[in-house]
Amino acid sequence: MNYYKQYLLISIFWLIAAANGFSQVKLKKQVTLMGSVFEITLVDRDSVQANQHIVEVIAEIERIENLISEWRPYTQISEVNRNAGIKPIKVDREVFDLTKRAIQYSRNSQGAFDISIVALDKIWKFDGSMDTMPSADVIRSSVAKVGYKHIVLDSAASTIFLELPGMKIGFGSIGKGYAADRGREIMKARGITAGIVNASGDLSTWGSQPNGEPxxxxxNNPFKSHQMVRVLHLNEMAVATSGSYEKYVEINGKRYSHIINPITGYPATGLTSVTIYGPSAEIANALSTSIMVLGEKEGKKLIHNFPNYRFIFITDKGKVVWDKRKHE
Structure with a gap:
């Protein structure tokens, strides 16, 4: 083989190698979105391309926030909330479908998950100032405007109507998971073979690291600083964690989570941390929130209805309970 042919073959080899991902960089960027820190990691051809694609992910998350935030006055959800008890509001099909799925999560959990909990009267304080229980009457009245059964959807008209005056809905419980899933979806559509969209612990992954590792x-173990209870090895997967280890109150030696039961008005007890992993961060979000309210026994019953999802529970006493089922 002459020198020219040898050089040409070597050149072709490296062109093919580059096309197949042998020449890749991993770029990571942090940005505050939806009131949380998002960390976006992409494996791309070079840092310039990776940065451009990260900008696309950020733009997608901002687009979603501008549709569903209950804090920004111009969003469709804010308009729905302003017209509670007055009239239905027409929304984009994306917003309608997200709300429809949220109601289904409520049905699945017998109301332990509820996007209307944002109308809850804030009678529990998690700043260290609370040392006595509110009265039963005060707790009961705190959920007067909460109830997913009062969210009325009209599919043909694409409208949302909140039946009770003063009622509100919000997507703090699944919005970040939905955004992480969408970030992954649009990057895969762009041909990006690997990455993570991490919304403060609620994250979607795909592909592998540049070295081929998952x-x-x-x-984390909230009872043992800097110790992990498990390391998950993920390719196409999502993870969501709900917990009371950062915001809770202790009264008479009992820990009460900042996650409130939408039906009773009482804080969740029994579990300090719930981690769910499976295909979708949105669904994992809904399950982790629901199970914090339901507790260990009922939570296991719920997640067994979702065969593609697994759990890691940490109880208020520090016991670690994890799913023994294998992924099929």
Whole structure:
């Protein structure tokens, strides 16, 4: 083989190698979106391309926030909330479908998950100032405007109507998971073979690291600082964690989570942390929130209805309980 042919073959080899991902960079960027820190990691051809694609992910998350935020006055959800008890509001099909799925999550959990909980009267304080229980009457009245059964959807008209005056809905419980899933979806459509969209612990992954290894996601132990109870090895997967380890109140030696039961008005007890992993961060979000309210026994019953999802529970006493089922 002469020198020219040898050089040409070597050149073709490296062109093919580059096309197949042998020449890749991993770029990571943090940005505050939806009131949380998002960390976006992409494996791309070079840092310039990776940065451009990260900008696209950020734009997608901002677009979603401008549709569903209950804090921004111009969003469709804010318009729905302003017209509670007055009239239905027409929304984009994307917003309608997200609300429809949220109602289904409520049905699945017998009301332990409820996007109308944002109308809850804030009678529980998690700043260290609370040392006595509110009265039963005060607790009962705090959920007067909460109830997913009062969210009325009209599919043909694409409208949302909140039946009770003063009622509100919000997507703090699944919005970040939905945004992480959408970030992954649009990057895969762009041909980006690997990455993570991490919304403060609620994250979607796909592909592998540049060295071929799966993504490694640690699940922290809130009772043992700097210790992980498990490291998940993920490719196409999502993870969501709900917990009371950062915001809670202790009264008479009992820990009460900042996650409130939408039906009773009482804070969740029994579980300090719930991590769910499976295909969708949105669904994992809904399940982790629901199970914090339901507790260990009922939570296991719920997640067994979702065969593609697994759990790691940490109880208020520090016991670690994890799913023994294998992924099929």
């Amino acid at each position: 993504w490694k996601i640690g699940v």
